Amino acid sequence: xxxxxxxxxxxxxxxxxxSSIARAARAQGAVREIVATAxxxxxxxxxxxxxxxxxxVETNAEAVEGADLVIVCVPVGACGAVAKEIGPHLKxxxxxxxxxxxxxxxxxxxxxxxxxxxxxxxAHPVAGTEHSGPDAGFAxxxxxxxxxxxxxxxxxxxxxxxxxxxxxxxxxxVETMTPEHHDIVLAxxxxxxxxxxxxxxxxxxxxxxxxQSEVVKFSAGGFRDFTRIAASDPVMWRDVFLNNKEAVxxxxxxxxxxxxxxxxxxxxxxxxxxxxxxxxxxAIRRGIIEAGQDTEAADFGRPHGHDD
Amino acid sequence: xxxxxxxxxxxxxxxxxxSSIARAARAQGAVREIVATAxxxxxxxxxxxxxxxxxxVETNAEAVEGADLVIVCVPVGACGAVAKEIGPHLKxxxxxxxxxxxxxxxxxxxxxxxxxxxxxxxAHPVAGTEHSGPDAGFAxxxxxxxxxxxxxxxxxxxxxxxxxxxxxxxxxxVETMTPEHHDIVLAxxxxxxxxxxxxxxxxxxxxxxxxQSEVVKFSAGGFRDFTRIAASDPVMWRDVFLNNKEAVxxxxxxxxxxxxxxxxxxxxxxxxxxxxxxxxxxAIRRGIIEAGQDTEAADFGRPHGHDD
Numbered sequence: 096x097x098x099x100x101x102x103x104x105x106x107x108x109x110x111x112x113x114s115s116i117a118r119a120a121r122a123q124g125a126v127r128e129i130v131a132t133a134x135x136x137x138x139x140x141x142x143x144x145x146x147x148x149x150x151x152v153e154t155n156a157e158a159v160e161g162a163d164l165v166i167v168c169v170p171v172g173a174c175g176a177v178a179k180e181i182g183p184h185l186k187x188x189x190x191x192x193x194x195x196x197x198x199x200x201x202x203x204x205x206x207x208x209x210x211x212x213x214x215x216x217x218a219h220p221v222a223g224t225e226h227s228g229p230d231a232g233f234a235x236x237x238x239x240x241x242x243x244x245x246x247x248x249x250x251x252x253x254x255x256x257x258x259x260x261x262x263x264x265x266x267x268x269v270e271t272m273t274p275e276h277h278d279i280v281l282a283x284x285x286x287x288x289x290x291x292x293x294x295x296x297x298x299x300x301x302x303x304x305x306x307q308s309e310v311v312k313f314s315a316g317g318f319r320d321f322t323r324i325a326a327s328d329p330v331m332w333r334d335v336f337l338n339n340k341e342a343v344x345x346x347x348x349x350x351x352x353x354x355x356x357x358x359x360x361x362x363x364x365x366x367x368x369x370x371x372x373x374x375x376x377x378a379i380r381r382g383i384i385e386a387g388q389d390t391e392a393a394d395f396g397r398p399h400g401h402d403d
Numbered sequence: 404x405x406x407x408x409x410x411x412x413x414x415x416x417x418x419x420x421x422s423s424i425a426r427a428a429r430a431q432g433a434v435r436e437i438v439a440t441a442x443x444x445x446x447x448x449x450x451x452x453x454x455x456x457x458x459x460v461e462t463n464a465e466a467v468e469g470a471d472l473v474i475v476c477v478p479v480g481a482c483g484a485v486a487k488e489i490g491p492h493l494k495x496x497x498x499x500x501x502x503x504x505x506x507x508x509x510x511x512x513x514x515x516x517x518x519x520x521x522x523x524x525x526a527h528p529v530a531g532t533e534h535s536g537p538d539a540g541f542a543x544x545x546x547x548x549x550x551x552x553x554x555x556x557x558x559x560x561x562x563x564x565x566x567x568x569x570x571x572x573x574x575x576x577v578e579t580m581t582p583e584h585h586d587i588v589l590a591x592x593x594x595x596x597x598x599x600x601x602x603x604x605x606x607x608x609x610x611x612x613x614x615q616s617e618v619v620k621f622s623a624g625g626f627r628d629f630t631r632i633a634a635s636d637p638v639m640w641r642d643v644f645l646n647n648k649e650a651v652x653x654x655x656x657x658x659x660x661x662x663x664x665x666x667x668x669x670x671x672x673x674x675x676x677x678x679x680x681x682x683x684x685x686a687i688r689r690g691i692i693e694a695g696q697d698t699e700a701a702d703f704g705r706p707h708g709h710d711d
Contacts, residue, residue, distance in 0.1 A: 285624025316593025326688035329681035373637035
């Protein structure tokens with residue numbers, strides 16, 4: 096067990112990410128005391144039942160009282176309102192962070208409510224599953240995943256480093272970049288893939304020639320993996336798209352252009368061009384496996400035993 | 404061990420599917436003797452090394468000699484040529500099948516080369532992984548997966564039932580439909596999802612603001628799962644798109660329309676419409692889990708231990 100990096104942490108929002116932070120912080124001895132709060136009484140009760148925090152309180156203001164580290168784990172559209180609420184109650188010298196998948200809007204919405212005497216260091220742990228809520232979290236969620244910090248210019252370097260150390264203790268690898276660059280990178284690696292998955296699952300649901308049960312039955316051919324992504328938290332993702340609108344629309348434009356060109360290859364029987372693209376994408380997969388961001392286990396992630 | 408359903412099976416093409424059939428047929432005692440062949444000497448040598456067949460021969464004609472069941476496991480674009488080669492050498496009364504992901508073109512391309520005295524029963528086991536070649540196969544690949552049979556009208560019912568029994572013995576669930584319906588269902592549950600995955604991975608590779616290493620690094624946000632699908636066999640998939648052109652282009656048209664509407668929701672900040680769609684797609688995911696076509700294991704398929 097290491098020396099705690101923070102005395103008291105306040106976690107606001109105990110969904111998949113917030114509850115995983117609570118579990119991981121305790122498992123690693125990263126903090127001495129965990130205070131948790133959530134908007135819904137049902138979530139607060141569940142946090143008590145699961146024993147995820149030392150103290151569960153009813154309001155955000157109460158939660159941040161005396162906390163050395165505050166992590167706001169709510170949908171990005173709600174970050175501004177939470178910041179406004181907690182701003183006047185923050186302990187001088189405290190570090191305030193978040194876990195939002197969009198960073199420009201969080202910097203804008205939360206930043207203006209931060210008093211001068213705290214350290215505001217926005218963060219995005221690039222990790223998740225398609226499940227939501229306090230029961231969905233687990234301590235190893237961040238293991239070997241990246242956590243991106245986007246501190247505003249002039250942020251105290253020591254505060255940034257201490258938050259980085261916290262995330263490393265939770266198993267993450269830390270990288271720092273500007274909010275603008277973050278939002279472009281994540282648009283292509285996360286936001287547009289989610290949008291595409293939601294879209295194709297919606298298209299399939301509307302097919303009249305194909306019954307719903309057929310879509311479900313024969314999903315192992317590839318569709319299954321899209322439904323997994325398209326099962327992610329609806330409110331969280333609604334907020335992501337609305338708050339990273341420019342980058343998402345730009346990437347979507349490129350995606351559609353490329354798709355039109357692919358469509359044309361099929362229409363005109365250009366097998367050589369299709370094969371060339373498919374060989375190129377296969378190489379990217381190899382890069383991801385080599386970078387340790389996925390395993391080589393086969394069958395699109397369906398676990399099975401090999402006996403040969 | 405059950406009574407063998409066929410005396411001698413000939414498997415033409417020992418890639419992921421062909422080699423899995425060989426392994427599963429042996430594991431289940433479905434046949435008395437397995438004869439295998441493949442176009443490339445490298446694959447044939449590997450089949451010998453892996454001991455997947457009782458006999459490995461050099462030509463397709465030789466392989467089918469005296470076989471009671473012939474399964475052609477090559478890319479759909481090559482099925483016609485193989486049928487032409489084996490047609491004159493087939494044993495009277497034998498059953499001839501395939502494993503192609505497209506059925507209309509296979510019926511058209513193979514059907515004309517089939518002598519009157521054999522049973523031609525096209526099949527499509529809806530199972531696979533992103534890996535290819537004889538080493539990638541495993542005996543449980545078909546367990547709890549669907550195998551779709553598309554026998555031409557007038558095909559001997561007993562021959563169809565015996566092939567169905569063979570697939571059930573290998574662990575699959577069997578369904579029969581017309582080639583036309585098969586091609587529409589699979590266009591939406593498999594072909595278009597693959598095309599979309601190939602496309603977005605290609606779009607990402609072309610991004611100039613985002614380096615390749617960033618795409619790889621932050622892939623855990625969703626992109627990773629697309630790269631898995633986009634790593635599937637290039638030649639197999641080239642042939643699928645070229646041979647199911649009409650259905651794929653039709654579905655792609657619907658997909659693009661829906662995507663344009665989704666794009667508009669984002670541009671005009673229609674959060675309610677986004678959330679409604681995302682809730683709808685989540686429900687489809689539940690259907691797939693309930694149907695046993697995927698597990699509920701979290702984190703987009705990345706295996707991990709839960710300790711909470």
